[in-house]
Amino acid sequence: MGNEFKESIYRAVNNANLTGALAKFSEAYKSNRAKAYEGIDFEELRGRIAELKSYAASHLDELSAQFQQQAEACGAKVFRTSDPAKVREYILKVAQDNNVKTIVKSKSMATEEIHLNPYLEKAGIAVGETDLGEWIIQLAGQTPSHMVMPAIHMTKEEVSDLFSKEVNERLTSDIPRLVKVAREKLRPTFLAADMGISGGNIAVAETGSIVLMTNEGNARLVTSLPRIHIALVGIEKLIEKFADVATILKALPRSATAQLLTSYVSIITGPTPNPDGSMKDMHIILMDNRRSEMAADPKFKQALQCIRCASCLNVCPIFRLVGGHVFGKVYTGGIGTILTAWFDELKKSEDIQGLCIQCGACKDVCPGKIDIPDLIMEIRRRLVQQQGVPLLQKTIYAVVNNRKLFHGMLRAASVAGRPFTSGKFIRHLPLFLADLTDGRSLPAIAEEPFRDRFSRIKQPKCKEKAAFYAGCLIDFAYPEMGEALIRILNKAGIEVLFPLDQTCCGAPARYNGAYEVAASNATDNITALLREDVSYVISACPTCTVALEHDFISIFESLGLTERLPQARLLAAKTVDFSTLVKKLVDEGRLSLKEGQKLGKITYHDSCHLKRALKVSEQPRELLTKAGYELAEMFECDTCCGMGGSYSLKLPEISAPILQRKLKNIKETGAPTVAMDCPGCVMQIRGGMDQDGAAIKVRHTVELLAEQVK
């Protein structure tokens, strides 16, 4: 990661205005959004959107041609090009041919994508943004920090300073007054403008219509008052059918701003009369700029299902800390990373793709049903393909990939680490052989790893057998979790096997784009875990479970290693996470918990991979409640804890504040214990609590339940 980039992060996380505004907004957003979607089957709705947008993405050429034909039949001029330079030239030519002096614009990301304003201004044409947020940042000489709320990073005081200069009058920071000032100042600009430029939220091929949505009403003026109207539309905005406009409009405002509908929606089909009685000179530019290439890419085609609601930004735990500027100038957040990699160039996404912690929050809310985290992983993989793995990481993977060497080093570390041990924690854990930073203590490497303890565990002989996949953290840092798991399964009449040649699940390599290494890890583990005939392969680490159940398959698929797929699928079918299996055993009456226990308050933290990749959230809660705990839910229980594997090592400046929020939310429940199903989260949160000094116990559900089985 470049220094400049690290500095921009530093500036952002230390900008109290920015983080304050974003935090406030994102907290309110979640419940407002839920309310806006009340009574609507979101899954059904986004299924339809994904389908119609995906159809459009597969038929960009046909739809563009149909749109052109329809719009031209209505009298609009349609210009299609793939080249941003041609777009700029076309607009300038129309302006110059018509002696245009001033232009008013309503918000359009496509014009920002091609840096239209500076180009026109250089040619001597005045360009005025009219969306209030865009106008503010235009006055401030900045770039938008959010796709829907461009000036969310600015305070009312900063805005009043800007406006005061504009109107030559000392204004207070009274917001309604500032808004009035903007209205009064911009009204003459609207009335004087010779040309209006808009974007388009949707373009309908069947009818040649464009759809514009605003809350302020500026798009209505931009498309009504000036005699010329140019709409710049990226071809990903095309849909086939007019009726489908309603489908998209059902989701877009709800997802964007938690509104049922924006104040104004205009559906424009060809030129309309001007105030002076003449007809509007209407131009629509359909811009490709690599969108067709994207559509032809089997992986990235789905990114064209985006309807630009920005909800992926609003729920992102990273975005709410750093805001948009860290991401770049135009498209921000998760989807912005993907669009930047394409519309700009892959290299430009090198730093920002690293911001994604893979928590999956965006994927859950995306109305276009885009697997944003997966696409970011794909960017990572392609970057690694293009540029290779950095040397240090290469060394690490070489180690991780060699089980004997890796495990040997971990053992050595347990000895080497001991001098630094303070109580249960040490300051340096060579788990991924990297330096760690402050904000949290890390566990000592266990003196005796689980794999060594296992042979001494006495188990009853049972007919049914399960293989335990420990993962590095339980094996080498938290062996007691593994022991607890065996105790529980034994009670249910299941004998636990521990195939010794299991190795790292490959997640560290995969999350860093090193798919070859991950594939080799996958192959080793499949061989080890399928050697004996077992009913289940159980893991108490959700990241490992996801690897066994999903990632091995997708890695083989993306590397074209199809011959390995049948075995990977076999393993996936047997794999189950701890809480799901135990819940099943309890429901089947094979396992009982002590009755009538009163264990007091507990709060539960949802691990990202468990909740969103494995869709497991109720099982551990039901088990803990059944055991006698009284569940006190924390605020944002399913927001990431900031661990993200090696993420916390690479971006501690982001990971640390995310952890602090989590600790605060845990403490506010007043529960003396917090439970979770992931050893990685335990490591992060226990370390944080330790530094914080709060007397709150941080436990894996497996440990808590082992105490309560009969």
Place this chain on the structure above:
Amino acid sequence: MYEQFKTRAEAVSAEVCRFTTKSEALEYLIGFLRREGVADTPQASALWADCSFLEGLDRDTLRQVAGVKFDVTREGASQARFGISQMEWALADTGSLAQNSTAIEQRLVSSLASIHIALVPTSGLLPDMPSLLVRVRPQDCRYLAMITGPSRTADIERVLTIGVHGPDRLIIVFVDELGGTN
């Protein structure tokens, strides 16, 4: 449907009322304009765009009684405080109004004035947007405008503020006599 519409529209700060007859509606309208200080001076005048509500009414009397003008120009609209127009449809599930706004006059009075008074035939109530979109042919309805509450922004510190570029008040007047009884 009317009740649902009213709830939804009021939730986004629109003001909603309903009358059985045109003359009741007219009486309310004139009273409203007077209360709000309509006058033939800049930023106080009222501009009424052509619509079926006006059929059979004596415009001269209206001019005298309420200081209303009927010749909609861009200059006139930018001077007007009140804009009056008739919207054809109302969407119950979002509290929105919709109109074929191809004629520029319709847009001028509803976008430049600071108070927009929208007359709506009660029969124009529809359940939702899909039922509107099957009714219009975009080729014959070049500018389909939907309006949901007054103009708003939250661009400064996320504080919801009413009235940026469009009207800061939206008064919706349903008139049963204009057609139907929904």
